[in-house]
Amino acid sequence: MHQYLKAIGFDNIRTRKDLKELLNEIENEYSHQTTVSYKPGEDFCEFQKEYGQCIGITVCGEMDEDDKFDAAYYFPYFEGSGITTYADVTVERKIEKEQYVGLCEDSKIGISLIFTLQNGLEYMREKSAGFLSGMRVSVTFSGLALSGMILLPVQKDEKQIKNEREASDNRQNLLNAARSGDQTAIETLTLDDIDTYSQVTRRLLNEDVFTIVDTYFMPYGAECDMYSIMGEILAVRIRKNKKTGTVLYQMKLNVNELKFDICVPADSVMGEPEIGRRFKGTIWLQGYINF
Secondary structure: OHHHHHHOOOOOOOOHHHHHHHHHHHHHHEEEEEEOOOOOOOOEEEEEEEEOOOOOEEEEEEOOOOEEEEEEEEEEEOOOOOOOOOOOOEEEEEOOOOOEEEEEEOOOOOOEEEEEOHHHHHHHHHHHHHHOOOOOOOEEEEEEEEEEEEEEOOOHHHHHHHHHHHHHHHHHHHHHHOOOHHHHHHHHHHHHHHHHHHHHHOOOOOOOOHHHHHEEEEEEEOOOOOEEEEEEEEEEEEEOOOOOOOEEEEEEEOOOOOOEEEEEEEEHHEEOOOOOOOEEEEEEEEEEEEE
């Protein structure tokens, strides 16, 4: 049973029987269907059913010549808004099933981001048609969270905000130069990291870590597409799962200058989300490639 069904409001799915009834409902009353021919005599099919604004469940599997559907896997999804990044993306198929993960290297984060691909069948279609070579694409990230915490913002004056923005732009330029093999940029980044470590160590003696760190984006646990994040709330929307009535928060966050949406059950959030405050939690990262 998928752990993140609860993130889109399905906290009532407790047994295999409940899950089977839900998946049968999706196959029979789907909102969208996509089919791709990928083997002789077999098609790969995707059924999607919406259960609220931007949320739903996708069921994927093989469809034979007699139109008999054999489900292979399913996952809950949350559709993000806008464009998160234009960085280069690599897509890989999972070993055990016809599901895809994306790998994106955005210099704002400093690490490789791995995410579950929401539109895997569209990728299969583009790949089989030969349209992917040299194509520039963008990615829209979204995250599902089971719980979270709301933190107050760090007070800053205009001068501090301006200095931080300039420092961020300078670091991004250095990272791009270092990736190109610039030895001077590599040495500068190393010295900057040493200075930052020294400053943080001194400040931690008298300050709380969340007054020093505004936002962060870190891998979490053993799963490659799980991340611990903290980001500034840019927008908050209250939505409902149409089937269960569960109230959800859908928030747009700014995390290390990456802007994307997350969805979390309202009763699992400690604190009141408002614009300007910060959200801290663990997310399952999804991505939609805009071909």
